[in-house]
Amino acid sequence: MTTGAKISSLERRAVPGSVPEELSARVPAEQRGPGLDRDAVRLLVSRGGEVSHHTFAELPRLLRAGDLLVVNTSPTLAAAVDGWVGHARVVVHCSTRGDDGRWAVELRDPDGRGTTRARAGGPAGTEVLLPDGVRLVLEEPLSGRSGRLWWARPSDAGVTGLLGRHGRAIRYAYTERDQPLSAYQTVFALPSADGAGSAEMPSAARPFTTRTVAELVSRGVRFAPVTLHTGVASAEAHEPPYPERLVVPEVSARLINTVRAKGAGRAGGRVVAVGTTAVRAVESAAGTDGVVRAREGWTDLVVTPERGVRVVDGLLTGLHEPEASHLLMLEAIAGRAAVGRGYEEALAERYLWHEFGDSHLLLPGE
16 A cells, blocks of 8 residues: 655645644634534635635535535544553554554654654554553554554554543644544444544534534435545644545445536536545545446545546535645645635634634535
């Protein structure tokens, strides 16, 4: 499994400036005031070069009958667990379970504030003691490009159960406090039979509530579920995504192909992915002919403007840092100018970033 693209720092500069620290969403929307729900976030809408400002609750009125939302059903795991390397305490971020029983993990140092800071990975042979006497032995880096993530072999096959007993959601320094795992689950999350899930929340879907979904359905918007289990992000290095597990069911493939066959003009529906994970899943299942076929396994696809998109017409996502590799995917869908214009507006209007932040809907120009 290898990633399929190299990304230069120059290519990442599609959006202006840096994100001020005060624009980091520190707590979930529903905790910012009485009577608020998850959908109490703002929604920036980009249609070509045009930008408008809304609330997320307006989403059903911004889409149209016949549109299809591709949603990721992966549940979020309690993927952070305390461990020890010799006498040193570490925090282990469990990213991905391999086919051979090993786990891709990132070791991080506690920062004394309830979050963590980056730590050099390795070397091979390093032993990490976890709760319940489980041991991890680091064997090799996941990629030759970075020593951040390592393949580690556990002494016990039940790592997922251990995370359920002792783990917690991965949390980064911009957040204010720990949150229950339920705060990191989306309305679309479904348990996996083998206990698999995402190391980090597929956060684009977080603002959806059952009320929002019901209104969308009542207005003729349909849903196509896919599954992509996301690994641990590189919060400091902004590396492109690593190989991840996916499932694109036959029924979802048929739905997507039906909508595309009708065209995305004024009379036809549009395929709108909810999150970059949904884009990666569905584009991985699309052939060069633009037909989506059922698929299960691993994907190493990195969507860039050079590769383009074959299926997705629009994207509902969060706001990404200027250095984030995800911005190349946004450019592939909406174009560099539209992405840059949207981010200028988001900064000027003080939108909030990160997993508890505001949303961005990118649609084709009318």
